[in-house]
Amino acid sequence: MALTNEIIQQKLTEKFGEQISSWDQPYGMLTFIAEKNINIKVLQFLYDDEELKFRFLTDLQAVHYPDNKGFELAVVYHLHNLVDNVRIRFKVFTDIEKPEVFTATGLYEAANFMERETYDFYGVNFVGHPNLIRILNVDEMDYFPMRKEFPLEDQTRIDKDDEMFGR
Amino acid sequence: MSEHILLPEGSLEKQTTTLNLGPTHPATHGVFQNILEMDGERILKATSTVGYIHRAFEKIAERRPLYQITPLTDRLNYCSSPINNMGWHITCEKLLGLQLPKRVDYLRVIIMELARISDHLICSSIMGVDTGAFTGFLYVMQYRELIYEIYEEVCGSRLTTNIGRIGGFERNFTAKAFEKLEKFLAEYPKTLKEFENLLTRNRIFIERTTGVGPISAERALNYGFTGPNLRASGVDYDVRVHTPYSSYEDFNFTVPVGTTGDCYDRFLVRNQEMWQSIEIIKQAYQKVQEFRGAEADVYHADAPSYYLPEKKDVYTKMEALIYHFKIVMGETEMPVGEVYSSVEGGNGELGFYLISDGGRTPYRLHFRRPCFIYYQAYPELIKDSMLSDAIITMSSLNLIAGELDA
Numbered sequence: 380m381a382l383t384n385e386i387i388q389q390k391l392t393e394k395f396g397e398q399i400s401s402w403d404q405p406y407g408m409l410t411f412i413a414e415k416n417i418n419i420k421v422l423q424f425l426y427d428d429e430e431l432k433f434r435f436l437t438d439l440q441a442v443h444y445p446d447n448k449g450f451e452l453a454v455v456y457h458l459h460n461l462v463d464n465v466r467i468r469f470k471v472f473t474d475i476e477k478p479e480v481f482t483a484t485g486l487y488e489a490a491n492f493m494e495r496e497t498y499d500f501y502g503v504n505f506v507g508h509p510n511l512i513r514i515l516n517v518d519e520m521d522y523f524p525m526r527k528e529f530p531l532e533d534q535t536r537i538d539k540d541d542e543m544f545g546r
Numbered sequence: 547m548s549e550h551i552l553l554p555e556g557s558l559e560k561q562t563t564t565l566n567l568g569p570t571h572p573a574t575h576g577v578f579q580n581i582l583e584m585d586g587e588r589i590l591k592a593t594s595t596v597g598y599i600h601r602a603f604e605k606i607a608e609r610r611p612l613y614q615i616t617p618l619t620d621r622l623n624y625c626s627s628p629i630n631n632m633g634w635h636i637t638c639e640k641l642l643g644l645q646l647p648k649r650v651d652y653l654r655v656i657i658m659e660l661a662r663i664s665d666h667l668i669c670s671s672i673m674g675v676d677t678g679a680f681t682g683f684l685y686v687m688q689y690r691e692l693i694y695e696i697y698e699e700v701c702g703s704r705l706t707t708n709i710g711r712i713g714g715f716e717r718n719f720t721a722k723a724f725e726k727l728e729k730f731l732a733e734y735p736k737t738l739k740e741f742e743n744l745l746t747r748n749r750i751f752i753e754r755t756t757g758v759g760p761i762s763a764e765r766a767l768n769y770g771f772t773g774p775n776l777r778a779s780g781v782d783y784d785v786r787v788h789t790p791y792s793s794y795e796d797f798n799f800t801v802p803v804g805t806t807g808d809c810y811d812r813f814l815v816r817n818q819e820m821w822q823s824i825e826i827i828k829q830a831y832q833k834v835q836e837f838r839g840a841e842a843d844v845y846h847a848d849a850p851s852y853y854l855p856e857k858k859d860v861y862t863k864m865e866a867l868i869y870h871f872k873i874v875m876g877e878t879e880m881p882v883g884e885v886y887s888s889v890e891g892g893n894g895e896l897g898f899y900l901i902s903d904g905g906r907t908p909y910r911l912h913f914r915r916p917c918f919i920y921y922q923a924y925p926e927l928i929k930d931s932m933l934s935d936a937i938i939t940m941s942s943l944n945l946i947a948g949e950l951d952a
Contacts, residue, residue, distance in 0.1 A: 406640060406885050435767055438886070438897055438914040457886060457899070457914075461767075461781070464788050468886065489770025492596075492922045500604075515597035515951060524605060531609040 382463040384409040387431060394424055399469075408466050415471040418454070419481045425458060425467075426486060433458040433467065436483065439493040441501040443475075445527045451475035452501055456483070473503065475526075482508040500525035562590060565933075569598050573937045575672060576947035580924070580936075587932050592925040596918070600951040607911040611876030612638050612712060612852070615911070620706035622915060623949040626665035626892035627707045628657045628697065633889035636791050637898040638712045641885045642852060647844045649837050650714045651793035655830045656727065657700065657709060658792070658889075659823040663734070664693045665892030666774070666816040666823075669944040673813055674745050676941045677754045682741045689734045692726060699723035713853035714846025727831060735824060742817055752810060759927040759939030760808035769926075770919040773894030775943060778815045779807025785890040792889075796833070797826050809942040816944075851878055876906050893917055893944045917949040 387409055391399055399421070401412040413421050425433035438457040445451055450472035459466050473480055482505040483490040494505045495514040502523035505511055513520060522529070568579035577598040583591040603618045610618075619630040632654050639646065667690060671683040694704040699722050701709040710716065745751045761771070766779045776783055784801045786794040802818035804811030837844075846853050850869050859866035872878055882904040888897035894916025903909040920943065927943075928936040 405883055408886060410884075436770055437888075437895070438899060438912065440899065440912040442901060442910045455899070457897075461783055461788075466886070487770070488765075488768045488922065489919055492918060493770075496918075513597075515600040517597075524602070529605075531605060 382430065382460065382465050384465075384467075387465070387467060390428065390431060391421070391424075395421065408468055410468045410470070412470050412472065415454075415473050415480055418456075418471045419483065419486070421469065422456070422458075422483055422486055431460065432462055433460045433465075435459040435461050436487040436489050436493075437466065439483070439490055439497060441497045441503050441525075442470075443501060443525065443527045447472070449474050452478050452503055454480050454497065454503055475502075478503045479506050480504070481506050482511075484508055499523070502526070561585070567933075567936070569595070573676065574940060576945060576950075578940065578945065578947065578950075582933070582936070584933065587934075589928050589931055589933060589936055592928055592936070594921065594924055596921065596950055598951065599947055603952045604911055604913065607908055609907055611873075611878065611906055612880070612908075613854070613873065614876065615908070616710075617706065617708045619913075620708055621948050622913060622952060623665070623892050623896070623917070623946045624705060625668050625946055626661040627705065628661040628709045629665075629889060629891050630896060631707060631709050632658055632792065633887070633891065633896050634898060635710055635712050636889060637885060637887040637900055638852075639847075640887045641880060641883055641900060641902060642712070642849070643881075644713055644847050644849050644852070646714065646792075646847045647841070648793060649834060649841060649844045650846060652796075652830045652833045653715060653719060653845065654710070654792045655794065655797070656827050656834070657697070659827045659830070660693045660696060660727075660730075662890075662892055663820050663823050664690045665944070666820050667738075669893075669941070670745075670813055670816045670820075671741065672941050673755070673809070673938065674751070676938050677751055679745065679748070679751065682744045685737050685741050685744075689730065689737060692730050692734075696723055696726045696730065699726060711846065711853055713849040716854070718843060718845040724831075727827070731824065731828060731831070735821075738817070738820060738824075746814070746817070754938060755810035755813060755942070756808060757806070758809045758931065758935045759942065760806050761923060761927060762807065765923070765926075766807060766920075769923040771894070771923070772916050772920070773891065774815045774819060775807075775812060775894065775920055777802065778804035778811040780805050785888050785895050789888065791887070797829050799826050809938055812942045879904060879906055880908075888914065891916060893946070893949070894920065913952055915949045915952055917945055918952070921945060921950055 398414045398417050399411050403410045425431050437459045442453045452473050452475055453470045455470045457468050497503050498511050499513045499516050563584045565582045565584050567582055568574045569577045579595040581593045582589050607615045616631050619634045620627040622630050667686040671686050674682040697707050698704055699720055701707055761779050763779045763781050766776050780803050782801045782803050799822045802815050804815050854873050855866035855870050860870045880902040884901045886899045888895045897914030899912040900908050901910040927939050
């Protein structure tokens with residue numbers, strides 16, 4: 380029997396109940412939000428379950444929603460079941476003041492660099508990560524550049540008087 | 547293997563040597579730094595540094611309309627930039643819900659497979675160079691030149707191609723492009739055979755590469771390997787087969803796999819993939835030729851709000867002028883949504899995670915760069931091996947600095 384999004388949703392709801400919410404299927408990929416303290420439990424459950432078998436971490440990154448007070452940073456996991464060829468995505472939201480999320484490095488070696496990258500750009504502190512240091516930016520950098528409070532220059536600005544580039 | 551006696555860190559009587567391999571070492575083919583702890587010729591520990599050519603593409607992309615992001619994707623894996631371009635177009639088309647005509651899909655397949663060949667031939671022949679055989683490199687390099695000429699006929703540029711548009715190609719393929727493609731299909735197999743004759747059963751090459759830098763299927767999956775490197779360790783995961791895009795389901799090809807995941811297997815898998823790519827291009831070219839009548843000239847989808855109109859229409863038609871202006875000024879709104887789409891890039895699953903909040907630029911764009919993810923296995927692959935094996939392992943992984951650092 381093919382693994383469908385409904386079966387995954389049912390199994391997860393059975394196991395975690397109210398801690399998982401916001402079920403959605405944008406462009407066919409099952410997406411949900413989990414409470415941030417159960418992220419590893421969800422990953423482990425998806426990994427261990429004989430039917431679900433989500434054993435490939437495709438991608439991990441963060442998104443910053445500055446207006447979402449108290450839950451500004453979202454960490455997004457993309458998982459892939461290579462046997463049944465099903466992908467899912469789930470997110471955990473965390474407070475930007477105390478952005479602490481448990482690390483997935485215990486389960487996936489691949490998470491090591493991905494989490495370092497996420498830390499580098501968004502400042503998500505992955506608790507338990509063996510080597511959480513900057514990876515792409517310089518070590519001396521004291522801010523997290525991908526956060527939305529650092530806008531790139533707006534091309535349509537007119538308040539700048541630049542003689543050479545005349546904007 | 548003998549036991550190593552390691553003294554405490556900082557000890558004056560340190561018995562091991564620290565060696566900087568890179569960042570500009572000629573044998574690393576790119577800006578890679580590895581700080582190696584050596585015991586004679588043997589590597590005890592390696593620490594990789596990445597980020598030397600980080601260019602903040604994800605941040606830049608947050609201020610750019612969709613079509614302006616294509617040139618950024620060129621610069622990820624620059625050995626096969628057309629695949630990155632197409633991957634990006636396919637992501638946008640998925641978000642926008644565009645359906646492409648079959649002819650466009652097939653033309654894309656031709657270009658993507660040419661790009662795959664040009665990517666793999668570099669990697670395989672550089673492996674030869676790193677083991678001391680320069681000749682094969684020169685044989686196949688001529689055909690990379692021919693591939694670049696085909697790109698040139700289609701889009702005007704060679705390395706960082708910016709090929710295609712959202713919804714199709716910028717112009718139809720010229721007769722010259724097909725002529726060059728025919729020349730490539732006629733001549734390249736012979737050269738590839740010649741190249742393989744030089745290396746595949748070459749005793750020196752086999753001795754240098756078998757058992758070097760192996761990785762088991764389980765470890766490779768855990769490390770997030772994709773592409774030829776994963777297939778070399780025996781997992782037949784290929785995005786073209788698992789999640790067909792651009793009508794790959796219409797083609798007949800096999801997915802070559804290795805067994806041990808060592809350098810020799812990676813070499814063999816890449817060579818085999820080149821043969822498969824040639825077959826795919828032949829099939830695609832035949833399918834393209836079978837179109838008749840109006841269909842034979844289709845090279846883009848009918849998507850006026852995203853596909854840049856032809857210049858002669860812009861000068862003569864009001865509607866085209868308006869769309870041209872809106873697209874060029876980046877004033878087209880995207881639908882709200884989040885989409886993950888991936889293509890089989892030169893060295894693995896190249897994924898694009900795009901979140902749109904309904905604005906004119908992406909709210910968030912993340913590139914899943916296969917290189918970046920499998921590079922973290924490198925210290926494990928070269929542990930307890932010789933320094934010269936570390937070099938060959940690196941070239942067999944097909945690491946591209948542009949993709950590593952984004």
